[in-house]
Amino acid sequence: MPDTAFDPFASAAVITMARQGRTPRPLDLPVALRPRDAAEAYAVQDAVVRERGEIVGWKVGAASPQAQPARAALTRDSVWVEQPGQEVNLSAIGFAVMGVEAELVYELGADLSARATPYSAAEVLAAMVSVRAAIEVCDTRFAAWAQQGEWSRLADQACHGALIVGSGLTDVASVQPLVQGVNLSVNGSVAVQHATWGNPAGDPLRLLVWLANEGARSLGGLRAGQWVTTGSCTGTVMVAPGTVVVADFPGVGRAEVKFD
Template sequence: MPDTAFDPFASAALLTMARQGRMPRPLDLPAALRPCNAAQAYAVQDAVVRERGEIAGWKVGAASPQALPARAALTRDSVAVAPTGQAVHLPAAGFAVMGVEAELVYELGADLPERTAPYSPAEVLAAMASVRAAIEVCDTRFAAWAQQGEFSRLADQACHGALVVGSGSADVAAVQPLVQPVHLSVNGTVAVQHAAWGNPAGDPLRLLVWLANEGARSLGGLRAGQWVTTGSCTGTVLVAPGTVVVADFPGLGHAELHLV
């Protein structure tokens, strides 16, 4: 039976007001408004996203290659695509916390709407128009970083702040994520580097297939022109205003962010 006691819209309104500065940021959602499972968290997240604006992308990840993935929809106001060879500049004042991660992001070249028959991995891969280097800025609408339960954080767009999309390749099938090296530099110094894939979820194609078949259903499926970022390859590095961040995927592409 449906859960009639939990009100996702009240929870979403509180997160929206905190983001907009219309109320102090809470340490967590009040107990009565706190999601107790993933279904409730997604109901809150969907309400937040519908109020916030047009969906421009998604983030998807998992704790291990066997773990159930989790997702967040990203709205147009938090996704920036860098002009070729250029950096993206974002105001640091727009974030409560700035945790940066190097990630691989996939560009959808075709719609993957909800349907009865599940999409195969080959169909999902064929729908991708490019794969690129990206930087996610992790943030929170709460008063402290990572002090909430997992479902409160999932409701809060899974701690999403901004996504910066850099350069990459249109030859998606040729990209081999599991052997792809990555470097994350902060102010010209390498903060994290891996000789091969550093994402605990394993193959990002599994995440993309799950998102197409299950994760994106409640918000209408995946659409051409959207971006899907597939989780951190470097962990989260907390930075300060004035920082220059570069995510470099040698042989594939790079993304550069200036927090001004």
């Protein structure tokens, strides 16, 4: 549990007011309001998310196959699901920076509520009803990109800006992430290409299981209809207004977004 001397709500208010444009963006949280560990960072993040609105998704990732995962809950105002024949256009004005990443996102078809017995990998995989291509847009509520400590960035929804969910497959078990290729294109030119999995976290199933058993507990667990995006397969590519970005996972699906 967070130290009782630490006030996550005061810290969350700084992030929220900066996001809403009610105060200037700080370079970092005030020293007394900076989370000192993951527990405090999640306490801040949870307060930010609860104020922001309904949770419709999650991001989860890890620095390596052995590293402790990290997550952020995503609210309805930052998640777009592509519809056939309709483009997703986002206003660049709403972002401080626009860092794009190609990711695989899983769709929950059943609740995975917190319970005493941990969910098995088979149970978690069985709860997923589709896997799709996605683009995460990374952003910050701070005044500069990546100039804060890791806990401040985690508190700020782990640098989440937007999620665009594209096309994919309902045969989830047929997708083999560790041998899955990916292409990230910017204005028609390939910016990043991997013949096989480029995600440093390794198998995304480990991340999904951690999220179901630990990561999502403080916000009520995972719910049917939510999306879980499982970390960057391409690194972060910074783009400018007027850019069209396409994430293509051959054999699985593609996602596209234009920044106006």
